[in-house]
Structures are given as structure tokens and as C-alpha cells.
Amino acid sequence: MNDIKPGRIEPYAHAAAGWGALKQVAINLVREKVSGGNYRSLLAQNQPDGFDCPGCAWPDRVHTSTFEFCENGVKAVAAEATSKRVPPEFFARHPVGALLQQSDYELEQHGRLTDPLVYDPASDKYLPISWDGAFDLIARHLKALPDPNQAAFYTSGRTGNEAAFLFQLFVRMYGTNNFPDCSNMCHEPTSRGLPGTVGTGKGTVTLDDFEHADTLLIFGQNPATNHPRMLGELRDCAKRGATIVSINPLRERGLERFTSPSHPIEMLTNSSTAIGSLFIQPRLGGDFALIKAVAKGLLELDDAARAAGQQRLLDVDFIAEHTSGFEAFADDLRQQDWQQLIDESGVPREQIDRLTHIYAHGQRVIATWGMGLTQHKGAVATIQMLSNLMMMRGNIGRQGAGLCPVRGHSNVQGDRTMGIEEKPTAAFLDRLGQVFGFTPPRAHGYDVVATIQAMLDGKVKVFFGMGGNFAMATPDTPLTFAALRACELTVHVATKLNRSHLVHGKAALLLPTLGRTEIDLQHGVAQGVTVEDSMSMVHLSYGGNPPASPNLLSETAIVARMAHATLGSAQVDWNWYAADYARIRDAVAKVFDDFFDFNARVAKPGGFHLKVASRAREWRTPSGRAQFLVRAVDTDTPIHRARAIHGERLMTLMTARSHDQYNTTIYGMDDRYRGVYGMRRVVFINRADMEMLGLQTGGWVDMVSVWDDGVERRADGFLLVEYDIPRGCLGAYFPETNALVPLHSTADGAGTPTSKSIPVLLYPVNAPVSAPAGA
Numbered sequence: 001m002n003d004i005k006p007g008r009i010e011p012y013a014h015a016a017a018g019w020g021a022l023k024q025v026a027i028n029l030v031r032e033k034v035s036g037g038n039y040r041s042l043l044a045q046n047q048p049d050g051f052d053c054p055g056c057a058w059p060d061r062v063h064t065s066t067f068e069f070c071e072n073g074v075k076a077v078a079a080e081a082t083s084k085r086v087p088p089e090f091f092a093r094h095p096v097g098a099l100l101q102q103s104d105y106e107l108e109q110h111g112r113l114t115d116p117l118v119y120d121p122a123s124d125k126y127l128p129i130s131w132d133g134a135f136d137l138i139a140r141h142l143k144a145l146p147d148p149n150q151a152a153f154y155t156s157g158r159t160g161n162e163a164a165f166l167f168q169l170f171v172r173m174y175g176t177n178n179f180p181d182c183s184n185m186c187h188e189p190t191s192r193g194l195p196g197t198v199g200t201g202k203g204t205v206t207l208d209d210f211e212h213a214d215t216l217l218i219f220g221q222n223p224a225t226n227h228p229r230m231l232g233e234l235r236d237c238a239k240r241g242a243t244i245v246s247i248n249p250l251r252e253r254g255l256e257r258f259t260s261p262s263h264p265i266e267m268l269t270n271s272s273t274a275i276g277s278l279f280i281q282p283r284l285g286g287d288f289a290l291i292k293a294v295a296k297g298l299l300e301l302d303d304a305a306r307a308a309g310q311q312r313l314l315d316v317d318f319i320a321e322h323t324s325g326f327e328a329f330a331d332d333l334r335q336q337d338w339q340q341l342i343d344e345s346g347v348p349r350e351q352i353d354r355l356t357h358i359y360a361h362g363q364r365v366i367a368t369w370g371m372g373l374t375q376h377k378g379a380v381a382t383i384q385m386l387s388n389l390m391m392m393r394g395n396i397g398r399q400g401a402g403l404c405p406v407r408g409h410s411n412v413q414g415d416r417t418m419g420i421e422e423k424p425t426a427a428f429l430d431r432l433g434q435v436f437g438f439t440p441p442r443a444h445g446y447d448v449v450a451t452i453q454a455m456l457d458g459k460v461k462v463f464f465g466m467g468g469n470f471a472m473a474t475p476d477t478p479l480t481f482a483a484l485r486a487c488e489l490t491v492h493v494a495t496k497l498n499r500s501h502l503v504h505g506k507a508a509l510l511l512p513t514l515g516r517t518e519i520d521l522q523h524g525v526a527q528g529v530t531v532e533d534s535m536s537m538v539h540l541s542y543g544g545n546p547p548a549s550p551n552l553l554s555e556t557a558i559v560a561r562m563a564h565a566t567l568g569s570a571q572v573d574w575n576w577y578a579a580d581y582a583r584i585r586d587a588v589a590k591v592f593d594d595f596f597d598f599n600a601r602v603a604k605p606g607g608f609h610l611k612v613a614s615r616a617r618e619w620r621t622p623s624g625r626a627q628f629l630v631r632a633v634d635t636d637t638p639i640h641r642a643r644a645i646h647g648e649r650l651m652t653l654m655t656a657r658s659h660d661q662y663n664t665t666i667y668g669m670d671d672r673y674r675g676v677y678g679m680r681r682v683v684f685i686n687r688a689d690m691e692m693l694g695l696q697t698g699g700w701v702d703m704v705s706v707w708d709d710g711v712e713r714r715a716d717g718f719l720l721v722e723y724d725i726p727r728g729c730l731g732a733y734f735p736e737t738n739a740l741v742p743l744h745s746t747a748d749g750a751g752t753p754t755s756k757s758i759p760v761l762l763y764p765v766n767a768p769v770s771a772p773a774g775a
Contacts, residue, residue: 056229059206072659085548104666113496118137134509149175149176163554163556167420204404219287226406249731257272283345285639287376289343319392368406378634449746456479463490473664518543526542594610639652651760652760655733679719683701684725695720745758
């Protein structure tokens with residue numbers, strides 16, 4: 001309990017953003033000691049001739065304003081533009097064991113890495129190494145492996161398209177499809193679910209559709225923290241009278257009221273815009289039942305309208321012309337028991353009916369979702385049920401309507417487009433092999449969870465991380481730590497120090513790279529990288545700040561030099577490609593038809609939109625039509641089984657970000673919209689559950705997860721905070737609670753960790769804890 005530090009809980013009474021956001025912008029620029037010259041980079045953020053925000057993947061418009069950044073975007077830029085440095089002398093003073101005792105926030109605050117480093121086990125320190133020495137070490141380890149599948153290559157969503165394309169080409173020429181990536185931990189159920197219904201694993205809307213939508217259904221999202229620029233679009237929608245429904249266990253402040261820093265009148269008058277028209281709070285894991293309930297209610301309304309000779313509520317023309325499987329789907333809905341849907345969703349029937357009425361009368365409906373839908377056992381089925389619902393009224397493939405998965409990291413969708421995919425299609429591999437004259441490996445590779453297990457089993461001996469913080473982003477933290485430490489070599493490409501660099505293999509390298517905000521010079525010519533946002537827009541990004549160190553390499557250069565050291569350049573001249581990124585884009589255009597004239601099209605302000613077939617009502621399914629899928633309510637989940645044993649004492653925990661973090665990067669210790677200041681070890685709980693458990697606000701608890709493998713997973717020392725959250729549900733921050741997520745508790749058909757539905761038991765601090773019975 002020595003790590004429990006005082007903080008305060010104080011409900012936040014203001015609208016999202018506004019002066020509070022501007023105050024935090026100033027605080028972060030000062031905290032990171034950003035020089036005055038680098039302040040200018042904010043004016044280039046999300047501009048056609050500037051750089052793409054290194055934070056979220058919300059799309060950009062072709063701007064007329066120079067202020068196109070948000071609070072969390074500034075935090076991300078300040079983290080890169082900081083004047084604080086972590087040179088080799090820092091590691092001479094700080095052994096790895098000592099650094100491991102520091103918090104994630106403290107590690108972030110040290111500043112930018114400046115030089116390549118190699119781990120020295122004798123001194124437990126990172127020591128300087130030349131770039132040539134680093135690449136030789138990687139090449140020796142990779143060449144020594146008897147099977148290329150004994151190496152895994154992780155990719156963070158901040159990696160640009162050029163580096164990602166070259167990376168996947170190198171790894172496949174090396175001989176494996178082991179591409180665990182951050183998609184595996186977030187929107188993988190989207191990528192696996194949508195092809196079964198509409199044929200394409202991407203969203204069907206563009207930013208322009210928000211100008212025409214009259215109804216927005218926002219599932220499992222907290223835009224004010226995770227993609228704040230989305231609030232500007234929601235504000236505009238609300239101003240013109242669109243109905244916005246928030247469907248989330250937590251009532252998030254940004255979906256209640258928003259004060260736009262870009263609108264002087266709101267700022268000067270301290271006024272705000274109401275965003276949400278209706279707030280529905282399903283219990284954790286209840287979204288599938290709720291969506292199916294709305295579909296059932298809609299069908300019943302349509303049956304009644306048809307019987308009365310009134311206008312149909314279903315889009316019968318769309319269903320007849322573009323879909324298959326509707327009759328089986330409708331039969332299943334008619335047979336579905338209402339009470340089961342109410343019980344499983346945790347939403348009263350009157351609220352379901354109100355939501356159904358809103359959807360039935362919306363003429364142009366957009367459904368958006370985040371990880372609140374994807375990090376559950378039944379996530380794929382949930383997204384397919386949402387697709388079913390949208391197809392019932394033809395809300396796919398027309399202006400102002402469609403499916404809108406909101407990706408997290410800035411280029412996570414682009415990396416997948418470029419081939420960062422452990423299950424590549426045969427067509428892609430055929431084309432890649434044809435263009436580059438080799439035979440790509442065909443066997444599917446490891447995703448994130450499978451990679452961790454393979455490292456534990458000794459099947460993966462080399463781990464290469466292209467950005468990110470693998471050790472802290474992944475589930476079952478102690479097990480992940482053990483997996484990384486079992487490797488013969490771990491390599492991390494990074495801008496700043498994080499915990500993954502300290503949880504290393506027998507040999508380890510730390511390779512510093514340029515940030516998105518920095519000038520990338522290759523042979524004296526500034527290079528731009530391309531990114532693809534959540535809505536399939538591809539655009540160029542040029543950094544403007546001087547590099548944090550003269551000894552940094554770009555991600556593209558790191559990949560090229562590693563490939564040259566490992567494979568040589570007889571077949572592919574890696575360094576030639578890295579000398580001019582336009583050459584890589586020309587190669588991309590040869591592999592992917594949708595990237596024709598890549599360099600010319602991306603040079604235009606705003607870039608270009610990649611064709612999404614389902615947006616054009618082209619259905620790349622086996623039937624050639626959009627497919628209604630019958631999906632049953634799953635009542636045999638780990639939560640159901642654990643509750644059958646433990647009764648109402650069993651809680652369901654969701655992990656979430658605080659407002660002062662982005663993914664695993666901790667920028668500060670506050671979560672002001674939820675009223676938490678100066679601390680992170682808190683757990684949000686319904687007052688009635690506290691009373692039922694004999695606990696009280698301000699008390700401290702330990703959490704123990706319930707699983708059937710006999711392993712005790714626990715997270716100790718959390719402050720109870722009374723909150724508006726459904727009965728039986730808890731919320732807490734990751735990565736502090738990732739240790740509670742069992743490694744093999746994953747989404748069916750996607751492999752995504754079930755971080756939004758963790759069965760746990762609470763115990764008062766210092767209370768004896770017996771091992772909970774399995775689920």
C-alpha cells in the first residue's frame with residue numbers, strides 16, 4: 001500500500017473543452033518545456049502542408065482555420081516537441097532495475113531518446129551502440145533462427161504507410177506473417193465482423209456525411225478524451241437539430257455539453273452546446289442484446305404498419321435489391337424473447353422503445369462505435385448485429401448515413417491497408433510476390449495474444465516492436481512480462497522511454513526514431529509520410545520541427561537498414577527506397593489498385609479517399625449482396641458462469657483511459673471530466689453495489705479477476721469512487737488493470753482481449769482473499 005498517494009475526487013461541473021482545455025494546453029507546453037520555436041508546430045497540425053496529429057485517427061477537413069488541434073493533440077505534440085532529453089548519460093546513472101520502480105508517468109516525463117542503445121546484463125544498463133552495430137546484432141539473431149516464424153514483428157498505429165509497407169515487405173521476404181499489431185487489441189472485431197455482412201472491414205462514411213445526417217447513434221465512445229475533434233462535428237450536428245444518442249455505460253461529459261475553443265462567442269460568454277439528446281446506459285456486455293432489441297422493436301413496428309396499410313418502416317427496396325438472408329433474420333427476431341433482451345442489455349423496455357422510435361424515424365442515420373463495442377467476447381456478433389440494424393432501413397451506402405468505426409491511433413487503419421496483417425489474403429500475397437519477384441509465406445501468423453503465448457512457449461525468440469508500449473498495452477501483464485523476458489532478443493523503436501524497454505529479452509536494443517512533428521531529411525530532401533484516417537482519407541504529413549537529436553533515424557530508414565543487414569539488397573534495394581519515399585509510394589501503387597497515381601493524388605490538398613466498396617453498395621461477399629446474419633444472445637459467457645458461482649458479488653470491470661493519457665502514454669494524473677485529480681488507482685462503482693458489498697466511498701479495495709485456469713490475477717489498492725454506472729459494473733484505468741485480463745479471454749473470431757468485460761471480485765484492502773472459483 002506504499003504506492004497509494006493522496007488525490008481528490010471533485011465532480012466536474014463544466015462543459016467539455018472550453019477554458020479548461022486551453023488551461024491544460026498551456027500546462028502541458030510548460031511541463032514538457034517546449035521551446036518557443038516549436039510552438040509554431042501547433043499551427044501546422046492537421047494542415048494540408050503540415051503534419052498529421054500523432055494522436056487519434058479522426059479525419060481532417062481542408063482547413064481555412066489555422067487552429068485545427070485539440071487538447072489531447074497538443075499533449076501528443078508537446079510530448080514530441082519537448083526540450084527534455086534522455087541521452088546515453090541518463091542510462092549511465094539509471095540501471096534498468098531502478099527505472100522499473102518508476103511510474104509510467106515518470107518514465108514519460110524524462111523526455112526524448114537521442115541515441116541507439118544496447119542492454120548490458122553485467123551492469124543492468126543500456127549502453128551506446130552504433131547504428132551499424134545495432135542492425136548487425138538484429139541481423140545475426142534473425143539469421144540464426146532455424147525458422148523465420150520464431151520472430152514476431154509488432155506495429156504501432158503511429159507508423160506511417162511508407163514504413164509499414166516496407167516493413168511488411170521485409171518481414172515477408174524474411175519468411176513469416178507474424179504481424180501482431182495494435183489493431184489486434186482494439187478494432188479487430190470490426191475488421192473481422194463487417195466483411196461477413198457488408199463485405200469490407202472499413203467504415204462506409206466520410207466526414208461530409210456528418211453534414212447530412214439527422215440521427216447519430218454513438219456506441220461505446222468517449223470523444224472528449226479519445227478523439228476530441230469529433231466534438232466539433234457533433235456540435236455542428238446538434239446545432240442544426242440532429243438527434244444524437246449516447247449508448248455507453250458511463251455518461252461521458254463530452255457527450256453532454258461542449259464549449260468549442262474554435263468559437264469565440266461560446267468562449268467569451270462561457271456558453272456551451274448540448275450534444276446528446278438521449279443517454280442509454282447498457283450494462284457492460286449488453287450492447288448486443290440492446291441492438292437486437294431495437295431490431296426486434298423495429299420489425300414489430302413495421303409489421304404493425306404493414307397490417308394497417310401504412311408506410312413501411314423497413315427499406316424494402318434496399319433489402320430486396322441489395323441483401324440476402326433477411327427472412328431468416330426476421331424469423332429469428334420474431335421468435336426472440338423480449339425479457340431476455342431486456343435482462344441481458346440492462347436497459348428498461350421504455351428506453352429501448354424510445355431508441356427504436358428515434359431510429360425508425362431517422363432518415364439519415366450514422367452509427368459510430370469505439371472499443372466499448374469491440375473488447376468483449378461477443379464483439380464480432382455485436383458489430384454484425386449493428387450492421388443488420390442499419391441495413392433494415394437502408395442506412396448503408398447513401399449520403400448522410402452509414403457505419404463509422406472510430407479507430408484510435410492515427411494510422412492504425414493505414415497500417416492494415418499496407419499489409420500489416422497476420423492473416424493476409426491470398427490475392428494480396430499473389431500480387432506482392434508478383435511485383436517483387438518472391439514467394440511470400442502463406443501460413444497465417446501470430447496476432448498479439450498468440451505472440452505472447454508463443455514467446456512463453458519458446459516458439460518466438462525475437463520480438464521487434466515498431467513503436468508502441470507492448471508490455472503495458474497487452475493483457476495479463478505479469479504473463480506478458482515473462483514472455484518478453486523469455487526472448488533471446490527484444491528490439492523497440494521509440495521516441496520516448498516506456499516500460500516495454502525495461503522488460504527486455506536476454507539481449508535488447510532501444511532504437512530512437514523521428515516523431516511525426518519532425519523534419520525527415522533524406523539526402524537533404526524533406527520527406528512526407530502518408531496516413532489513412534478512420535474514414536479512409538489518405539493524406540501527406542510533413543514535420544516542421546528540428547529533430548530531437550542528430551542521431552535519430554526515421555522509421556522508414558530503420559526498416560530499410562535492418563532489411564539490408566538481414567537480407568542484403570540484391571533482390572530489393574532497400575536503401576534506394578528509403579532515400580525517397582515517393583519510390584515506396586510508387587511500389588504501393590503497383591501492389592494495390594486503389595492507390596493508382598498515389599504520388600499525384602496525395603499531393604493535392606486534403607489527399608484522396610480510398611474507395612470503400614460497401615459505401616458504393618458494392619458487396620464483396622460470397623453472394624454478392626449484403627448479408628443479414630442470424631446471431632443468438634450468448635448466455636454462456638465467462639460473466640454468466642462466474643455470476644452463477646458468486647452471485648451478485650461478481651462485478652464486471654471495464655478498463656478505460658483517463659483524460660490525461662493516450663493509449664498507454666500517461667501525460668498527467670488527472671481525469672477532470674470524471675472528477676479525479678492527482679491519482680489513477682480509482683475504481684468507479686454504483687452506490688447500490690457499494691452498499692450491497694458493505695463498502696463505502698473513499699474506501700480502498702483490491703480486485704481479483706475470476707477465471708478458470710487457477711491463476712490468481714489481482715490489482716491491489718484502488719479507491720472506491722461512487723459513479724453513475726449500471727449495477728454490477730465497474731470502471732478503472734488501464735494499464736493499471738490490464739493484469740486482470742486473462743490472456744486467453746478474447747473476442748470470438750477476432751482474438752481481441754476482453755478488456756471491457758472482466759469478471760472480478762472486490763475485497764477491502766488487507767482483507768484475506770481466498771482464490772476465487774473459476775468461471
